[in-house]
Amino acid sequence: MSDLDESESARLTRNLNELLQELRVTQTGVQILTGFLLTLPFTNRFGDLDGTQRLAYLAVLCGSVVATGLIIAPVAFHRVLFRRGERPWLVSAANWAARAGLASLALTTSGMVWLVFDLVTNRATATVAGTLSLVFFGVLWVALPLTSARRAGPSGSGTAAD
Template sequence: MTAHEKRLSRNWHELLQELRVTQTGTQILTGFLLTLPFTARFAELNERQQYTYLITFVGSVVTTGLIVAPVAFHRLLFRKRQRPWLVSAADTTAKIGLFLLALTTAGVILLVFDVVLSWQAGLIASTVAFIGLMALWAGTPLIAERNGYAVPQEGPAQGAEPEADRGSVRETAP
C-alpha cells in the first residue's frame, strides 16, 4: 500500500469515527421530532408553529440522510478502488450535514421558545444558538489554525499530505 493509499485509508477511518457520533445525534433528534405530532399538545400549535415544525423535521431528515450517506456510498462502491472519491464525498456530506444540523437545532429552539414564550424570543434564541454552533464548530478551528495552534509540532500531521503530494483528493485517480 502506497503512502497516498495509507493516508486515504486513515482519512476514511477518521471520517467514519466522526460520523458515528453525529449519526447518533441526528437520528435521536429526528426520532424526537417524529413523535411530536402524536402528543396532545401538538394540536394546539398555530399555523406558523406547525410550519416551523415541518421545516425543522424535514431539515432533520435531510441532515440524517447526509450524515449517513457515506455509509451508503461505501457499501455501493466496496472493493471498487474508489477511496479517493469516498473520502472527498464523505467530507462534503459531513460538512453540509453539520451545517444543516446547526440549522435544525436552531429550528427546534425556535419552535420551543415560540411555544413557551413568543416568536420573537424564539428568533433571538435560535439565532444565538445557530451563530454559537457555527462559531464553535467552524470558527474555533479556523482561529486555532490562523493563530498557529493547529499546526503540527513534529513532522506532518496524521493524514497530512507531503509537500509534493498536496492537492485536492478529487484530483487523485483511484
Template sequence: MDPERPDSPTEPKDPTDPDVDDGMDDDAAWDLRERRETPTERLDRNWADLLQELRVSQTGVQLLTGLLLTVPFQSRFAELSTNQRVIYLVTTSLSVIATGVLIAPVMLHRVLFRLHARRPLVQASQRFAIAGLATLGLAVVGVVGLIFDVVLGAVAGLVAGLAALALLGVLWGVVPAVVRRRFHEG
C-alpha cells in the first residue's frame, strides 16, 4: 500500500482476523467483515452511490436554473415590484450557486482522474453534495415565495416561503438527523 495514497489498492484482509479493523473506523471495519469489501471497493461503492444522488439533484437544479434565467424575458417581468425583483435575483443567484456546487464533483473527478485519489474525491464530493442541496433548498424556498407573492401578494409569499423552508428543513435536515441518531443509538 502506498502511504502517500491511502486509498490505493491493497491486499484483501481476512475478515475473520481479529485485528482486521486495526486503524479502520467502525464503518470500514463493518464493511470489511460483513461485505468482505476492501477499503478501495468501499470507496468505489461510495463514489457510485454519491454519483447517483448527484445525478438526481443536478437534473433538478439545472432545470430550475434554466427556468429562472428565462424569467426576465417574459412580458410580465416588468410588472414586478422592487422587492419581487430582489427576491428573484437572490433566488436565481442561489440556484446558480447550487448548480456550480452540485456539478463541482465532476470537475474534481477530472482533476484527480488516475491519481488514485478516491478518498479525497469522495470526501470533498460529500461536502459539495450537502452544501449544494442546502443551497438548492434555499433557492426552492425563494421560488415558492416569489410565485405566491406575484400571484396572491406579499403576505402569501412570505407564508408560502416559510412553509417551504419548514418542509424542506424537516425533510432534508431533521428527518435525516433523527434517523442517523437512532441508528447510532441502536
C-alpha cells in the first residue's frame, strides 16, 4: 500500500503505534535513571557534596522526573482518550511530549555527567564534560537527523505523512 492509499485514520494509527514503540526504549532508561537518582541521598558520600553539587543534584533529579513524566505521558494520553475519537490530538500531543521528554533527558543526562565529573575531577573539567555531553546529544538526536533529511530531499524514503 502506498502512502497515497493510506487513509488519514490509518496514518494516525500507524504514527501513534510507531511513537509508542519508540518510547518503550526511552521509558525504561529514564525510569532507571530516576530510580538511581532517588537513592543517592541515602548513600554515605552524599553528605560530602558541596552546595553547588547539591543544587546540581536536585536540578538533575527534577529534570529526570520531568523527563519520566513527559516520556510516559503519551501512554497516559492514549489510555485516557481510548476510543474517544481524539486520535489527531493524541498523535500531536504525544509527539510534543516525546520531543520535550527527549530534550529533558538530554539535559538531565548531561547534568549527571557534570555532577559525576565534578565529584571525580574538578569543576572546570566537569563543565567541559557536561557541555560536550549536551553537544553530543544535540548533534546525534537533532542535527544528524535534520541533515540527513535535507540531503534526502523531497524524494527521500521518508514522506510528509510520517
